[in-house]
């Protein structure tokens with residue numbers, strides 16, 4: 001275990017005085033653009049320097065850090081607090097000593113103390129499972145389209161860069177599309193839109209928003225990343241669009257890509273996004289997928305939070321489901337309103353077993369119980385339990401945008 005090797009480091013929250021140090025540290029570990037992002041996050045609407053956790057050597061220099069970006073997910077109509085864990089890194093000569101592990105445990109304890117049941121991240125494979133993270137909601141469904149296949153710009157449609165005067169409209173469009181999904185990411189208010197539009201310049205996640213208009217005026221927007229890993233023009237967000245507007249937008253994006261010397265378009269949009277659908281019809285090839293890694297830190301708290309959803313889903317069925325979560329028994333009792341209590345009070349009419357990670361997948365609707373069982377996951381249920389789980393945890397359509 002890496003903890004046996006843990007050197008003498010101080011683990012603490014960062015403060016205002018650490019901003020320059022955080023920027024320099026992140027630039028050194030992750031590259032210049034992430035150094036700028038660390039600095040920008042300190043001034044973001046959803047973040048402060050004290051959301052960063054740092055490990056410092058005896059001289060006070062940062063040797064490892066991460067940031068907890070708090071947000072609110074919506075599962076159905078229920079708001080669920082979560083935090084995105086980001087910018088995780090340790091200075092090269094301090095790696096392999098358990099410093100990051102200690103920081104992650106500290107961060108999890110902090111989230112539990114704040115009543116935040118879910119930690120989520122977009123990160124490297126094979127590291128975070130040890131802290132209870134499992135893959136859940138999709139975060140990247142990449143597809144690339146050759147410029148020649150994208151068609152040509154067709155008047156009267158045209159693009160113009162969005163400005164601060166468009167913030168209210170951009171926010172409304174974003175909410176309109178997100179609101180149609182079962183699981184949605186952080187509620188985007190106008191401050192968050194303003195930050196994404198104007199607050200990320202020079203950072204690794206800087207992007208440009210463009211407004212798409214037809215003869216009658218603006219009909220939607222698209223968000224294009226400034227940077228690119230494979231040379232393509234990355235389309236990371238777009239509003240809902242009619243098929244005609246989506247076709248026109250593809251032609252305009254191809255034109256933009258040519259002007260920027262980018263050889264192809266790359267889409268990172270949800271599976272149900274109309275722009276992605278049209279791009280696939282025109283021959284875009286799906287390249288890879290990626291998903292959020294989620295740790296369910298407080299299983300009972302999440303079940304409590306979701307009680308109204310469960311009540312709706314069970315629709316009065318008076319099942320007494322005893323859920324064994326890693327040895328901890330929870331009784332979920334159906335009826336006019338679902339109640340959640342300790343197991344062992346009455347004889348249950350149904351039983352099921354799942355680890356916290358699998359419960360996260362079930363609650364976020366990325367997997368059903370049947371999916372998990374078929375994949376050989378360590379879950380179990382009797383017949384009535386399976387019936388209850390199928391009602392309680394349907395597959396949900398979700399998409400969660402990062403907060404930067």
Ligand SMILES: CC(C)(COP(=O)(O)OP(=O)(O)OC[C@H]1O[C@@H](n2cnc3c(N)ncnc32)[C@H](O)[C@@H]1OP(=O)(O)O)[C@@H](O)C(=O)NCCC(=O)NCCS
Pocket residue numbers: 001002029064087088089090091094095096097098099100101102122123124125126127
């Ligand atoms: C990943 C990283 C943060 C771990 O920090 P650390 O302080 O060395 O972490 P710990 O000492 O607690 O844990 C070390 C373990 O991480 C594993 N690890 C390191 N990099 C890994 C990677 N890319 N993929 C999977 N596991 C990795 C090591 O093999 C080691 O495993 P062991 O404990 O079984 O020996 C650090 O290697 C780093 O900064 N890497 C570069 C930046 C990066 O990739 N950050 C993560 C972004 S999501």
